[in-house]
Amino acid sequence: MNFNYLYLILITTVLSASEIQPALQWGENVTGIVTHFHSESKAIALTFDACGGSPKSSQYDEKLIEFLIDNRIPATLFINARWIDSNPDIFIQLAHNPLFEIANHGTAHKPLSTEGKSIYGIQGTTSEAEVIAEIEGNNGKIFALTGKHTHFFRSGTAYYDEKAVAIAREHGMEIGGFSVLGDAGATFSAQKVTQQLLSARSGDIVIFHMNHPEGGTREGLIEGVNTLLKEGFTFVRLSEVKEHLIRIP
Numbered sequence: 001m002n003f004n005y006l007y008l009i010l011i012t013t014v015l016s017a018s019e020i021q022p023a024l025q026w027g028e029n030v031t032g033i034v035t036h037f038h039s040e041s042k043a044i045a046l047t048f049d050a051c052g053g054s055p056k057s058s059q060y061d062e063k064l065i066e067f068l069i070d071n072r073i074p075a076t077l078f079i080n081a082r083w084i085d086s087n088p089d090i091f092i093q094l095a096h097n098p099l100f101e102i103a104n105h106g107t108a109h110k111p112l113s114t115e116g117k118s119i120y121g122i123q124g125t126t127s128e129a130e131v132i133a134e135i136e137g138n139n140g141k142i143f144a145l146t147g148k149h150t151h152f153f154r155s156g157t158a159y160y161d162e163k164a165v166a167i168a169r170e171h172g173m174e175i176g177g178f179s180v181l182g183d184a185g186a187t188f189s190a191q192k193v194t195q196q197l198l199s200a201r202s203g204d205i206v207i208f209h210m211n212h213p214e215g216g217t218r219e220g221l222i223e224g225v226n227t228l229l230k231e232g233f234t235f236v237r238l239s240e241v242k243e244h245l246i247r248i249p
């Protein structure tokens with residue numbers, strides 16, 4: 001065995017070791033996820049997921065959106081490709097309303113893993129290629145329908161590993177995490193939703209759902225937003241604070 005051959009074996013071993021380096025983190029709060037923004041004023045970002053994939057999950061809380069429109073409350077809407085397919089006309093209306101920013105809630109609503117991890121019994125993506133497909137599939141759909149690029153991504157279940165987050169950021173996407181759990185998948189009572197929203201402080205990002213009109217989200221949100229308005233809070237879309245984002249180190 002000559003020196004060159006040994007060297008080749010060494011290099012190949014080092015390279016494959018780095019390729020199979022497992023992800024170290026798995027969750028809603030891993031390195032690189034945006035959870036807050038810096039703000040000099042009393043500003044909060046409201047975000048709403050629309051998940052799709054079943055008749056129940058493809059619903060539209062029209063009265064919630066009407067409340068936002070009537071009160072000129074801006075919001076970021078994280079919309080999944082399957083929800084768009086079930087609600088094409090509503091999607092176009094929302095995308096053309098300047099009050100709202102359309103963001104990407106995934107193509108197949110999968111947790112974003114580089115190695116096939118699962119959460120809540122939902123199988124995550126299994127490779128870098130699948131991570132990219134989960135992001136770019138819906139980005140392409142949204143661009144084809146609206147001519148607009150999205151800048152924020154939130155996976156189905158909002159779970160990630162840090163390698164998947166890094167891949168998303170390499171593809172120009174910020175990961176829209178959150179600092180206040182607004183409705184826990186629309187499972188909270190109206191009272192609990194209000195309580196959660198009123199715990200928000202300046203620079204917080206709050207997560208809700210706009211696809212479960214049967215839950216407590218709408219009623220609790222209206223109560224909470226009305227109180228925050230009286231307290232002098234304003235609301236922002238995530239792109240408005242793009243220069244002031246705070247990410248998990």
Ligand SMILES: [Zn+2]
Binds near residue numbers: 049050109156
């Ligand atoms: Zn979802």
